[in-house]
Amino acid sequence: MTTTKLEQELSQFKELLKKMKSYEEAVGLMYWDMRTGAPKKGIPARSEVVGVLSGELFKMSVSDEMGELLASLSEADKFSALGRTEQTMVTECRKDYDRSKKIPPQKYQEYVVLTSQAESVWEEAKHEADYAKFQPYLEKIVATNLEFIELWGYEGHKYNTLLDMYEPGMTVAKLDEVFGALREKVVPLLASIQASPHKPESGFLRQNFEKDKQKAFSLYILKQMGYDFEAGRLDETVHPFATGLNPGDVRITTRYLPDDVNSALFGTIHEGGHALYEQNISPELIGTPLCTGTSMGIHESQSRFWENMIGRSRPFWNRYYRDLQANYPGQFDRVAVEDFYRATNEVKPSLIRIEADELTYNLHIMVRYEIEKGLFSGAVSVADLPEVWNEKYKDYLGVVPSNNGEGVLQDVHWAGGAFGYFPSYALGNMYAAQMMRTIRKELPDFDGLIGAGNLLPIKDWLADKVYRYGKSLTPTEIITSVTGEELNPDYLVQYFEHKFGDIYKL
Amino acid sequence: MTTTKLEQELSQFKELLKKMKSYEEAVGLMYWDMRTGAPKKGIPARSEVVGVLSGELFKMSVSDEMGELLASLSEADKFSALGRTEQTMVTECRKDYDRSKKIPPQKYQEYVVLTSQAESVWEEAKHEADYAKFQPYLEKIVATNLEFIELWGYEGHKYNTLLDMYEPGMTVAKLDEVFGALREKVVPLLASIQASPHKPESGFLRQNFEKDKQKAFSLYILKQMGYDFEAGRLDETVHPFATGLNPGDVRITTRYLPDDVNSALFGTIHEGGHALYEQNISPELIGTPLCTGTSMGIHESQSRFWENMIGRSRPFWNRYYRDLQANYPGQFDRVAVEDFYRATNEVKPSLIRIEADELTYNLHIMVRYEIEKGLFSGAVSVADLPEVWNEKYKDYLGVVPSNNGEGVLQDVHWAGGAFGYFPSYALGNMYAAQMMRTIRKELPDFDGLIGAGNLLPIKDWLADKVYRYGKSLTPTEIITSVTGEELNPDYLVQYFEHKFGDIYKL
Known part of the structure; x- marks a missing residue:
């Protein structure tokens, strides 16, 4: 049997993508390391290493090899002979390639320097509450983005082009x-x-809580959610995050506040939701650009779903409050579960997102x-x-x-x-509520499962409907295939009215 | 001012070396991660990433670009115009380049596969004490090395070519x-x-020692040695090691045995010695292939020096035994310092290296x-x-x-x-004893410094004489410049006769 030209090109294309994914994974690990435990004196040299590898990655993404492979595999007869996943790989890469190629390299390099400087300046400006200091940088950044939009092209509103980078198809x-x-x-x-x-009383949420105990309880809840500790780990950082290096290595971090029982816990559940998504992507997507969440909005829907719709639900606390009480002996003896639930859902307009x-x-x-x-x-x-x-x-x-x-x-x-x-953050909330409406139909005893501490069927349902597809379906395809309709904000509204109507006895 | 051709080539050469060093650092971090805390389900994908980046690194080392730069910079007039460090960089790279280029790529690839298989087979064979199982692999490995030696060339004994890879110039x-x-x-x-x-009594070394206490004492001693925790960290592994990712990030690992007070401690001091070397390489060598120890033997001399000549010395325990006693309350109350010192230096022929x-x-x-x-x-x-x-x-x-x-x-x-x-291991012992003879002359109160817990002048002396040069001096240049003579085994013999003659009252 001879290998056809298409097979050869496809194999070369996949090889190139796998190589790029390898660089991404190496860079991802270096970022994780810099944010968790890397010794500070090594950071300057490490940052240069990250720069070198990121630069090589970018070069591959706009290389002649990539350009020629994409052009050839996009030819109608070849493209139609590809499998569905392969087609998506070509389409996704073509999008990135075209976007990158339209920016003159010199212009792009200047922009990287500009934003890097702007982040330092912003830090000072924020600290000193001095907007004038930051303003000239922001002006340049906005102006450069407007130039980029002209080069990239746009349909309707210019901002659509930027939205599409985080939520494909959003306008x-x-x-x-x-x-x-x-x-x-x-x-x-x-x-x-x-x-x-x-109004709920919430003073009891602010006591002194030992870090080790906060960590133990966070780990316990992660395990309940079905987070796979053989495919991940929990570390401590200033700004919590989740990072999917590959589906067998999805790490999360959290931050422990000594006087807040909820901060680290809900932070962990939130990042745990992101991690469940990445841990459960189908193994056949490993090494391809589709081995990641499909959009920022869908990703955020999963962190929010676990954090708010499960973690801040009444059945959740009906089940886990006794464990929390046992974890902090004596600290919640006089607090009823209902009071804890209401405090945890206190609504109060504030300045900080x-x-x-x-x-x-x-x-x-x-x-x-x-x-x-x-x-x-x-x-x-x-x-x-x-x-x-x-x-x-x-x-x-x-x-x-x-x-x-x-x-x-x-x-x-x-x-x-x-x-x-x-x-993306608000889209995540809407997607999550919309999915919850479906899950309640398909797992009719949804509250009962949570109340029994039986969270794994919920994780399995989400893995089957959302997680395993990674980026091989678009956000719209995901939400439509899961819920039967496109994004609809009514479900979030109904969820809010029901939940807070009850808590605040409206 | 115009840039000369030499300046251009030199700058291109350094750029290429810096790029290669970046790949090495990324691969080094991935190895560290796999051995310390990486989740096990991520290992297969991570190993592929390591393979991809190592492959790219090898390609760069034998690339046409490297070959042409080395050929050009080796021309007599250009070479002589280079600085001393630059000349060493060219010589070192040329050696690696020539060695790699002489092996047909197909042959090399087969050898990589062979040794990888052999390591798995060896593990089983060792477990089953079945040499016959391993023998055919070892035969092939030796035969392949003999072929490589023919390709590489040799002077005198064929084994010289192999020795030179770990200890340049050794025969x-x-x-x-x-x-x-x-x-x-x-x-x-x-x-x-x-x-x-x-004969010393040593039963008291085998009690139950809490891991946290072992760790605390190991960290304390590391700090005493001048190990910089802002440029490193201590983690736990099955097989202890030190890895210098860059001079600002030199990590060490150790292993805690629950019933042995010395194992983790001396393991930590040993790896700490390796780490002091890497942490104190001159910053100007960062990003070059000279930013590492000059040979396995000189590297081992530093780990052994700290482990044995300092850590297993009488003045060391005269100073630190009280801290060890305080670290394990009640466990050494009836053990005199002299008995602890003698037990720690017990000599007993055994089967396992x-x-x-x-x-x-x-x-x-x-x-x-x-x-x-x-x-x-x-x-x-x-x-x-x-x-x-x-x-x-x-x-x-x-x-x-x-x-x-x-x-x-x-x-x-x-x-x-x-x-x-x-x-290299035995060379390290000889180098270490030879250096100690010099240090005793130049820091006449050597024992007094150790006895007072004032180890930093010793570290500074070694940093000045050995560490800062990295690989910019050969092992022979190092030992000669430090001690005034080439490798001489007499100093190790004298050290042994003095030390064990005293302990065993010979």
């Missing part, structure tokens, strides 16, 4: 629709909650979305950002920052040029 | 001389020790050296190895293995094709 039109619908319900719901006389509760979190995202949209339509200028920020916070959340450090400067995303990323 | 003639001199004195010394009625005492260790090495020499001169056949091994053990150490598992199959080295490596 301003769609986000305006779903965020509009969400806001329309969330804002009055928040008002009712604030007016309710039935990452500390926000489940409900108001979405409003923090909408503020950023409106601003980003305005920056790329020209409706908002970088100079006006602090003012716009403060107005929108007052409008959406009813709170106003006392300075720009806790206002417009609070997030690192813009310093790194990550415009279009923020919406 | 059979030199080893015969120094090992002969050493054996001539060590064997009768051992006989006197065995005949001495003054890695468990041998300081004195007899060298005899284990000589057995292996004699066998390797015979294999490559044709005087010994692979089929005869078990018999030869047992005879030599009887002859050198007076003990005979009861089976091949604790005999000829005990070490992994030959399965991996590492012929020529073993002598």
Whole structure:
């Protein structure tokens, strides 16, 4: 049997992708190491190593070899002879290749330097609450992104091109629709909650909790979720994250606050949700660019699902509260499970996104979305950002920052040029609620499973419906195949109304 | 000012070396990770990543670019215009390049597969004490090495070519001389020790010692040695090692035996000695192939110096025994410091190299050296190895293995094709004793410094004389510049006679 030209090219293509994935995995491990336990004096040299390997990876992604293989495999007769997964690999790589090739290398290199400097400047500016210091950098970053958008091309709104990088297929039109619908319900719901006389008492969440005990309980819950410790590990960092190096090595990190019983726990469950996704990707996708979550939004749906819809649910605490009490002897003797559940779900508008509760979190995202949209339509200028920020916070959340450090400067995303990323967080909440509606139909005793501490059937269901596909299905294909319809914000609204209506006796 | 052709080539050469060093560092981190905490299900994919990056590294080392740069920079007029360090870089790379280029790629690939299989087979064979199972693999490995030696060329003894890979410049003639001199004195010394009625009691070294306490004491001693924890870390592994990823990141590992107070401690000091070397290489060598120890023998001299000449010295225990007693409350109340010191230096011929005492260790090495020499001169056949091994053990150490598992199959080295490596261990002991003789002259209160727990001047002396040069001086240049003469086994003999004559009251 002779090998056809197609087979040869396909094999060469897969070899190249596997090589690129190898570099990604090596770089991923170096990042994990730098953030967990790498000795600080080794960091400068290590950063250069990361730079060298990332540079080589980029070169491969825009190499003539890649270009020729993609051109050839995209020819109609060859493409149609490929399997479904192989087609997606070609399409995905072609998208990255075209995007990278359209930027002049010199321009791209300048942008990398710019964002790297901007991140340092942002750190100082945030610390000093000095927006003027950061403003010229942000202006350049926005201007460069506008140039890139012109080179990349766009349909409809310029911002669509950026959104598509994090959530393939997402548009301003769609986000305006779903965020509009969400806001329309969330804002009055928040008002009712604030007016309710039935507010939870939450002081007991703030006591002194030994780190070892916090860690032991976090590990226990991870195990309950079906996180595979033979394919991962839990470490400590300043900023928690999950990193899927390969499906057999998906690591998570958390941060222990000495006076907060929930912070590390829910942080761990959140990252654990991301990790379950990456641990359960089908082995046949290993070594391909499809061996990762399909989008930031779908990824976030899994972390949020486990964190909020399971971890902050009443049946969860009906089952696990006794274990938490036993873990902290004497510290929760006088706290009833219902009081703990309500405290854990306290809603309170605040200034800082990452500390926000489940409900108001979405409003923090909408503020950023409106601003980003305005920056790329020209409706908002970088100079006006602090003012716009403060107005929108007052409008959406009813709170106003006392300075720009806790206002417009609070997030690192813009310093790194990550415009279009923020919406993923709220999309994740919507996807999660929509999936929960389906899972409740297909596993009718959903609450009973949680209440019995039987979480594995839930993990298995998600693995079967979502995780195993990795990036071989688009976000829209995933949400449609799982729930039977496209993204619909109503399920999140219904979930909120039901949950908080109950907690606040509305 | 125009850039000359030489400057251009030199800059391109350094760029290529820095790139190669980056790959080495990434691979080094992946190895460290696999041996310390990597989740086991991720290992197969990680091994492939290591394979891909190592393959790329090898390709660079034999690339046309490397060949052309080396050829050009080796031209007499250009070479003479280079600085001393640059010349060494060219010479070192040329040596590796020539060696690699002389082996047909197909042959080399087959050898990699052969040794990889042989290591698995060896593990089983050792476990089952079944030499016949391993013999055909070892025959092929020796035969292939003989073919390689023909391709590489050799001067005098064929084995010289292998020795040179681990200890540049070392020869059979030199080893015969120094090992002969050493054996001539060590064997009768051992006989006197065995005949001495003054044997130390050592039962108290075997009690139950909590792992956390062992770790705390190991960390304390490392700190005393001047190991920089901002440029390293201590982890746990089955087989302890040190790995210098860059001078700012030199990690060590150890193994805690629950019933042995010394094993982890001396293992840590040993690896700490290796690490001090790597941590103190001059920063200007970072990113070059000279940023590592100059040879296996000189590297081992530093681990042995710290482990034996300092860690197993009387002044060391006069200072640190009280800390050890405090670390294990109640466990050494009735043991006098002198008894602890003597127990820690007990000499007892045994079958297993890695468990041998300081004195007899060298005899284990000589057995292996004699066998390797015979294999490559044709005087010994692979089929005869078990018999030869047992005879030599009887002859050198007076003990005979009861089976091949604790005999000829005990070490992994030959399965991996590492012929020529073993002598480094004994060379390290000789270099170390020779350096100690010099340090005692230059720091006249050497014992007093140790006795006062003032180890840093010793570390600084070694850093200044040895460590900072990395591989920019040859082993012979190092030992000559430090001690004023070439390798001389007499100093190790004198050290042994003095130390054990005292302990055993000879």
